[in-house]
Amino acid sequence: MSLPPVLDQIRIVLVHTTHPGNIGAAARAMVNMGLGRLVLVAPKRFPDPEAGHRAKGGLSVLENARVVDTLDEAIADCTLVVGTSARTRKVDWPCLDARDSAVEMITAAAAGRTPAAVLFGREDRGLLNSELQRCHWQLNIPSNEDYSSLNLAMAVQLVAYEILCSARAQQGEMAEDTREWPSSAELEYMHEHLRQVLLDVEFYDPDNPGLVPVRVRKLFTQLSPDAHELGMLRGFLSAIQNALAGRSKRRGRSGESP
Amino acid sequence: MSLPPVLDQIRIVLVHTTHPGNIGAAARAMVNMGLGRLVLVAPKRFPDPEAGHRAKGGLSVLENARVVDTLDEAIADCTLVVGTSARTRKVDWPCLDARDSAVEMITAAAAGRTPAAVLFGREDRGLLNSELQRCHWQLNIPSNEDYSSLNLAMAVQLVAYEILCSARAQQGEMAEDTREWPSSAELEYMHEHLRQVLLDVEFYDPDNPGLVPVRVRKLFTQLSPDAHELGMLRGFLSAIQNALAGRSKRRGRSGESP
Numbered sequence: 001m002s003l004p005p006v007l008d009q010i011r012i013v014l015v016h017t018t019h020p021g022n023i024g025a026a027a028r029a030m031v032n033m034g035l036g037r038l039v040l041v042a043p044k045r046f047p048d049p050e051a052g053h054r055a056k057g058g059l060s061v062l063e064n065a066r067v068v069d070t071l072d073e074a075i076a077d078c079t080l081v082v083g084t085s086a087r088t089r090k091v092d093w094p095c096l097d098a099r100d101s102a103v104e105m106i107t108a109a110a111a112g113r114t115p116a117a118v119l120f121g122r123e124d125r126g127l128l129n130s131e132l133q134r135c136h137w138q139l140n141i142p143s144n145e146d147y148s149s150l151n152l153a154m155a156v157q158l159v160a161y162e163i164l165c166s167a168r169a170q171q172g173e174m175a176e177d178t179r180e181w182p183s184s185a186e187l188e189y190m191h192e193h194l195r196q197v198l199l200d201v202e203f204y205d206p207d208n209p210g211l212v213p214v215r216v217r218k219l220f221t222q223l224s225p226d227a228h229e230l231g232m233l234r235g236f237l238s239a240i241q242n243a244l245a246g247r248s249k250r251r252g253r254s255g256e257s258p
Numbered sequence: 259m260s261l262p263p264v265l266d267q268i269r270i271v272l273v274h275t276t277h278p279g280n281i282g283a284a285a286r287a288m289v290n291m292g293l294g295r296l297v298l299v300a301p302k303r304f305p306d307p308e309a310g311h312r313a314k315g316g317l318s319v320l321e322n323a324r325v326v327d328t329l330d331e332a333i334a335d336c337t338l339v340v341g342t343s344a345r346t347r348k349v350d351w352p353c354l355d356a357r358d359s360a361v362e363m364i365t366a367a368a369a370g371r372t373p374a375a376v377l378f379g380r381e382d383r384g385l386l387n388s389e390l391q392r393c394h395w396q397l398n399i400p401s402n403e404d405y406s407s408l409n410l411a412m413a414v415q416l417v418a419y420e421i422l423c424s425a426r427a428q429q430g431e432m433a434e435d436t437r438e439w440p441s442s443a444e445l446e447y448m449h450e451h452l453r454q455v456l457l458d459v460e461f462y463d464p465d466n467p468g469l470v471p472v473r474v475r476k477l478f479t480q481l482s483p484d485a486h487e488l489g490m491l492r493g494f495l496s497a498i499q500n501a502l503a504g505r506s507k508r509r510g511r512s513g514e515s516p
Contacts, residue, residue, distance in 0.1 A: 003402060003404075025409065025412075028409065029408075029409075029412060031402060031405050032401050032402055032405060032406065032407070032408050032412070033401060033402060034401075034402040056407075056409075057405040057407065058405075099423070141419070142291075142419070142422055142423055142426065143290050143291060143292075143422070144261060144289060144290055144291060144292040144422070146261075147289050147290060147315040147316075148290065149290070149314070149315060150287075150290050150415075151283065151286065151287075151314075153412075154283075154287060154290070154411075154412065154415045157408075157412045157415060157416065158415065158416065158419055161399070161400070161416055164400055164401070164402070165357070165400055168400065
């Protein structure tokens with residue numbers, strides 16, 4: 001059985017990994033499941049012999065891993081970003097289990113919503129809330145709630161396995177979705193634009209925001225706008241700003257720059 | 259969400275493991291997925307500090323692991339035995355993927371077919387054919403066929419994950435099956451009895467058996483007799499032997515001892 005081409009559109013992003021052995025084991029786990037694109041955000045020790053030792057047949061993926069300084073660089077071009085998380089957050093983010101996440105990702109990727117990324121956080125703390133909030137949803141791996149702390153590479157293995165299973169199940173199905181999807185960077189411009197407008201309209205106190213910004217972000221993340229819808233949103237935000245500035249008559253329909 | 263009680267009926271059996279780190283990582287993977295019963299068949303190095311180091315929160319499972327000399331001791335009381343395998347065999351054994359295997363195991367266990375065991379072979383060679391043939395079916399983990407060699411603990415993690423998912427999905431469903439299931443030891447008596455009868459009737463040449471014994475074994479494995487059916491089979495085999503010995507009139511209906 002050959003590997004579904006869609007797997008090439010899925011990126012595994014390890015954020016601030018401490019142990020190089022986990023990076024190597026993750027690379028092997030990826031190759032075992034037909035994934036080849038690994039991005040490392042500010043790993044503590046890399047390259048490192050321990051990573052190579054654990055990678056075994058995944059060495060080429062390890063050697064071709066892209067190392068970047070920030071999460072932004074890792075996912076700027078991604079149109080779908082999913083963050084793994086075991087913990088419950090103060091504000092619950094949209095959440096799917098590993099299987100449903102894989103089905104959604106593969107369905108979206110097969111329809112052209114690529115590249116897609118799955119983020120895995122630090123060994124000790126996972127993803128920060130601010131990182132998780134860059135994600136379209138959080139991916140939860142079913143586990144024993146009395147001891148749900150999976151080894152990092154094990155989590156990569158499980159997610160990659162579900163992605164391969166889903167890709168094989170869907171292999172050959174035709175894409176029906178012809179929409180274009182905004183990149184993570186474009187979504188971020190929108191969120192920043194939105195935040196600015198919320199402050200402009202004094203929706204909340206910037207010195208004491210509480211959970212408001214997060215709840216707003218969640219709402220617009222769940223909206224998951226396509227490129228056209230995002231343009232509309234941005235136009236709407238600009239229109240608000242223009243109106244506040246009394247420029248609505250001068251510029252007419254607003255532009256989309258931040 | 260509490261752990262389904264059926265998980266307590268599932269045993270993980272590691273056969274001739276070489277690296278203690280893999281045993282420790284497997285123990286952690288088990289606990290992450292709510293499994294607690296670990297049996298080690300002739301591990302090369304155990305106990306070992308490396309196993310404890312990798313076990314993390316799975317330490318109690320590691321410490322309570324049962325260490326035995328032979329596979330027989332590990333599974334004699336099991337009524338369902340499944341063997342993980344990545345390789346294709348000369349004689350293809352009944353095969354299910356990890357997900358279907360988990361569903362079948364949990365369905366059977368919920369119906370009282372317990373204890374059940376999943377066998378994992380050596381790091382370098384997996385299970386021997388003779389070990390695989392002790393299994394009701396082989397469990398195959400979907401993977402990249404160009405590099406399907408999963409780390410042992412990763413394989414345990416994936417299988418345990420599927421078992422937990424399946425157990426949660428089926429939690430609360432009522433068992434309908436009231437049959438009793440023979441233990442692995444009782445099945446083995448039957449296979450030995452059968453082999454003897456096949457030789458008695460010169461079904462094949464013991465000095466040049468070819469694949470015949472394996473094919474026969476496969477057939478009767480797929481039959482998967484319950485305790486009552488097994489008794490019938492044994493009675494039938496005894497009847498054949500009695501007839502061959504001209505004792506049919508003396509003993510009437512045959513006993514079931516080997």
